[in-house]
Every structure is written in structure tokens, then in C-alpha cells.
Amino acid sequence: MNKILFVTNRNILTTCGELRLIKNRAEVLYSNWNIGTDFIAIAKKSRINSVHEKMDFPCELRTINASRNSISVFLDIKQNIKEMTAKFEYKAIVVSGLFMEKLIPFINEIAPKCKIIADVHGAAEDVLEVSKEKESFHRYIMKCAYFLEKRILRKYLPKADGIFVVSDALKDYLESLYSVQEIPMYRVPCATTNEIMSPSEFSRNRNYYRNKYNVGDDERLFVYSGGVSPWQCIDETIEIYHLISQKINNTKMLLLSHDVSSIDKTILNEANIIVDSYPSEKIEKVLCAGDFAFLIRKNNLTNKVAFPNKFLEYVKSGMRIIATQNVKDVYCQMKRYNLGIILDIERLDIRELISSIEKMEPSNEYRSVVSEVLRINSFDVQLKKFVCDVIFPEGDDSE
Incomplete structure (x- = not known):
């Protein structure tokens, strides 16, 4: 060998x-x-x-x-x-x-x-x-x-x-x-692996975890998965979700992190924010429950040259991604493959964000896009x- x-x-x-x-x-x-x-x-x-x-x-x-x-x-x-x-x-x-x-x-x-x-x-x-x-x-x-x-x-x-x-x-x-x-x-x-779930496995996981978190068919579930370090912008992410929830009815947020104990306790008391933790091998299944995923990063050199682990996990789940333009490779792939919404958090236009969210409906063609993004990476x-x-x-x- x-x-x-x-x-x-x-x-x-x-x-x-x-x-x-x-x-x-x-x-x-x-x-x-x-x-x-x-x-x-x-x-x-x-x-x-x-x-x-x-x-x-x-x-x-x-x-x-x-x-x-x-x-x-x-x-x-x-x-x-x-x-x-x-x-x-x-x-x-x-x-x-x-x-x-x-x-x-x-x-x-x-x-x-x-x-x-x-x-x-x-x-x-x-x-x-x-x-x-x-x-x-x-x-x-x-x-x-x-x-x-x-x-x-x-x-x-x-x-x-x-x-x-x-x-x-x-x-x-x-x-x-x-x-x-x-x-x-x-x-x-x-x-991640470049094989996506079969439609039946995806539906099974999606139904199971949406039922677990009491997310209705008419509700949009926003997901954050990751740590709570400042560079991961969890505070900014929650603030953006709050703005969204004020404008769109029937939303919930699922916050997944190994560092649950570090999260502000006031968040835990909010009815529409669910906080949970899973071993890494189970995250792929849980993410199937979501509709939109947050990948917010600030404008600095560290973020510009990075390639966050969560990007491809989010892609594989089929969720549309709400991200900033500050991670260069992620930004380029999101633009090329229309993977979601690009924000400028320094000058956030909440009306434009809401409009983009409302326009994004599930699409059968998106499955082939997911396969290609996973393949090239x-x-x-x-x-x-x-x-x-x-x-x-x-x-x-x-x-």
C-alpha cells in the first residue's frame, strides 16, 4: 500500500x-x-x-x-x-x-x-x-x-x-x-460525500425532523449550524432572522451547535427559535428539515480565503443559502449556480431580502444543481x- x-x-x-x-x-x-x-x-x-x-x-x-x-x-x-x-x-x-x-x-x-x-x-x-x-x-x-x-x-x-x-x-x-x-x-x-439522498430518504428525514420540532407544512424553517465564535457571526445571524420573522409569518429558526451552553439564555426562551445539538454524523439528516440556511461572514481576509465546512453540507441538504459576499469561493459558486441569496450586512436591505425569500420556491431542477456543486468540490x-x-x-x- x-x-x-x-x-x-x-x-x-x-x-x-x-x-x-x-x-x-x-x-x-x-x-x-x-x-x-x-x-x-x-x-x-x-x-x-x-x-x-x-x-x-x-x-x-x-x-x-x-x-x-x-x-x-x-x-x-x-x-x-x-x-x-x-x-x-x-x-x-x-x-x-x-x-x-x-x-x-x-x-x-x-x-x-x-x-x-x-x-x-x-x-x-x-x-x-x-x-x-x-x-x-x-x-x-x-x-x-x-x-x-x-x-x-x-x-x-x-x-x-x-x-x-x-x-x-x-x-x-x-x-x-x-x-x-x-x-x-x-x-x-x-x-461532504458527492452522493445526494434519494428523494424518499430525503422526504423521510425532512418529515421526521420537522415533526420533531413541530414545524408545519406552511412554515419556513431557517437553519444555523456551527459554532458560536465571533467570526461565525451567530449574533448577526439571529438579528437577521428576527428581522425576517417580523415581516414573514409562520417562520421558525433551528440553531444547531456543539456549544449550546454558550448561547445567550434569552434566545432559549423564544418560542420560534429552537436550539439543539447533534453528533456530526447526524447533522446531514437534520438539515433536511430546513428551507433556508445562514452562512453569514464579515468582510476580512480570514473569511475571504476560507471555505466554510458548512457550505457543502447546506448545499447537500437542498436548502437555499443566505450568505454574504465575503467568502470569495462561496460567493462565486452561489452566483454561478444560483444557490440562494447574497446579503450586504453592512447595508442590509430587509425589503429586498424578504422579496428574495418569497420568490424562492422548491424546484425539481435544483436537485441536479446540487449534484453538480457537490461533484466539482x-x-x-x-x-x-x-x-x-x-x-x-x-x-x-x-x-
């Missing part, structure tokens, strides 16, 4: 968006091309000792305790890479996360025949967005981390043999800042160039 080694300080142990991308990508590499992935995960001791989300394919997972001196951690990472590369002949080693590109020269030295792929999920400026909610000392530390990360990317990213990016906008961003124009970039967004399609370039460069039979 051809194998990849994945070295990361991202969270690949417990449920979150970055685990979803990394895990699903590895699962498709295994199921479609028989390419295995082993992992070296650098994480806090508390996360290492917690219950891990299971990988649904055979792999070796080594964990390194990050709750120690940074020099000791880095030496431990190098030792584990050395041991793993001596044990297996990997076709590629993927480095993913803050400062991980610094490992590229070391990997080149101990495994010169192995391709090195940098896995980039977003802009380095992400850390600055997160720091805005922190106290002054933590803001200072995170700002230092930002400048160090930029320096490492500038020095080491051009030494990679390839780069995973989640969006075309992220590719443009990296090319504009670093000397990576000649390095192959593989756009691999966080995709699927791991099956987006990983193929990486597999041909890196795993089977000699044209071996990869199927």
Missing part, C-alpha cells in the same frame, strides 16, 4: 472543522486509491487524554504532548518523523499547522525522495482575528506568533513540493505574498491531480 505521513499540531483528535477536512480527505485517499495515512499529532495533554474521534480507516496515530518546553516538543517531533520514515517508505509527508513548515529542511534531509506537502487551511492573519477576543497579554503572545508564522512561511513554504489549499482565493493570497508561483497547488476544500475530483502528481507520478494504475 502507498502511504502518506501527516504531521500536524491542528486538532485531529476531537470533533472540529479541521479534523473533518483532514479525516475526510484521508478516508477518500484510502477508499478511492488505496493510499493509507499515518499521523503524528501534536496536542495538549488534556486533548490527548480525552475521547478521540475514530478514524474510519487503518492508520498509525502517534501523539506528542505539546504541554511542555517548545524545544523538547520540536525534538520529539523530529524523532518521531525519523522513526516513522525508517519504518515505512512514505510517498509524501504532509506538514499542517502553525510553524510546521519549519520541518521541511529536516524532512528533506532524512527522506530526500519523499515529496513534502504543506497543508494550508487559511491566512496567517487568522490568529490576529482570534486574538481580538483575548486579554492584552494573550493578544501580545498571539501577535508574536503571527509575525513568527509569517517569517517561517516566507522562508520555508517555497521549499515545499506542493501545497494543499482550501480555496482559489487562498491560492491567490499565497502567490501574492510568497515565492510559490511555481509550486503545484491542490485546491481541496472540506467536502468533491474529494474524488479535487484530490485526483495530487494523486497523479505525487503518489503515481510514473502513470501507475491508481484506481
Whole structure:
């Protein structure tokens, strides 16, 4: 079996968006091309000792305790890479996360025949967005981390043999800042499966969850699914829903989040806002209940180059999406395939929004649109160039 080694300080142990991308990508590499992935995960001791989300394919997972001196951690990472590369002949080693590109020269030295792929999920400026909610000392530390990360990317990213990016906008961003124009970039967004439910399964799920939440046939159900971090704009989303509910009768909102305890308790008392939580594997079924889904993001660099996990989940559910123009790839696909409504939250025209909602009726033709959007973003399609370039460069039979 051809194998990849994945070295990361991202969270690949417990449920979150970055685990979803990394895990699903590895699962498709295994199921479609028989390419295995082993992992070296650098994480806090508390996360290492917690219950891990299971990988649904055979792999070796080594964990390194990050709750120690940074020099000791880095030496431990190098030792584990050395041991793993001596044990297996990997076709590629993927480095993913803050400062991980610094490992590229070391990997080149101990495994010169192995391709090195940098896995980039977003802009380095992400850390600055997160720091805005922190106290002054933590803001200072995170700002230092930002400048160090930029320096490492500038020095080491051009030494990679390839780069995973989640969006075309992220590719443009990296090319504009670093000397990576000649390095192959593989756009691999966080995709769901590209098979849509049969009409009977969809109807069964839709009826079940609408009955569960007492949503009538004549009611429109608006859905928000995700976390409650400021960048996910949950407060703005709820405010927009309130404006909609004042103008349109018979509406409800379903708010799905793992962070239910963090949601303002006054919302829980509103009769037409339902708050609930599900494991990730059940969300696909629950979303069938909805008619419109919210994907609101503010205008900043972090959002511009992102590709939110929820976008394709919303598409697959058949809901029309209410989104802002601030996530470039999502905006382009929504315009191209007429997937919903684009808002300007800085200058919200509520009358125009209401008019757009009223005009959007269910359509049998929309099913074929959903299939095409899922196909063009699927791991099956987006990983193929990486597999041909890196795993089977000699044209071996990869199927």
C-alpha cells in the first residue's frame, strides 16, 4: 500500500472543522486509491487524554504532548518523523499547522525522495482575528506568533513540493505574498460525500425532523449550524432572522451547535427559535428539515480565503443559502449556480431580502444543481491531480 505521513499540531483528535477536512480527505485517499495515512499529532495533554474521534480507516496515530518546553516538543517531533520514515517508505509527508513548515529542511534531509506537502487551511492573519477576543497579554503572545508564522512561511513554504489549499482565493493570497508561483497547488476544500439522498430518504428525514420540532407544512424553517465564535457571526445571524420573522409569518429558526451552553439564555426562551445539538454524523439528516440556511461572514481576509465546512453540507441538504459576499469561493459558486441569496450586512436591505425569500420556491431542477456543486468540490475530483502528481507520478494504475 502507498502511504502518506501527516504531521500536524491542528486538532485531529476531537470533533472540529479541521479534523473533518483532514479525516475526510484521508478516508477518500484510502477508499478511492488505496493510499493509507499515518499521523503524528501534536496536542495538549488534556486533548490527548480525552475521547478521540475514530478514524474510519487503518492508520498509525502517534501523539506528542505539546504541554511542555517548545524545544523538547520540536525534538520529539523530529524523532518521531525519523522513526516513522525508517519504518515505512512514505510517498509524501504532509506538514499542517502553525510553524510546521519549519520541518521541511529536516524532512528533506532524512527522506530526500519523499515529496513534502504543506497543508494550508487559511491566512496567517487568522490568529490576529482570534486574538481580538483575548486579554492584552494573550493578544501580545498571539501577535508574536503571527509575525513568527509569517517569517517561517516566507522562508520555508517555497521549499515545499506542493501545497494543499482550501480555496482559489487562498491560492491567490499565497502567490501574492510568497515565492510559490511555481509550486503545484491542490485546491481541496472540506467536502461532504458527492452522493445526494434519494428523494424518499430525503422526504423521510425532512418529515421526521420537522415533526420533531413541530414545524408545519406552511412554515419556513431557517437553519444555523456551527459554532458560536465571533467570526461565525451567530449574533448577526439571529438579528437577521428576527428581522425576517417580523415581516414573514409562520417562520421558525433551528440553531444547531456543539456549544449550546454558550448561547445567550434569552434566545432559549423564544418560542420560534429552537436550539439543539447533534453528533456530526447526524447533522446531514437534520438539515433536511430546513428551507433556508445562514452562512453569514464579515468582510476580512480570514473569511475571504476560507471555505466554510458548512457550505457543502447546506448545499447537500437542498436548502437555499443566505450568505454574504465575503467568502470569495462561496460567493462565486452561489452566483454561478444560483444557490440562494447574497446579503450586504453592512447595508442590509430587509425589503429586498424578504422579496428574495418569497420568490424562492422548491424546484425539481435544483436537485441536479446540487449534484453538480457537490461533484466539482468533491474529494474524488479535487484530490485526483495530487494523486497523479505525487503518489503515481510514473502513470501507475491508481484506481
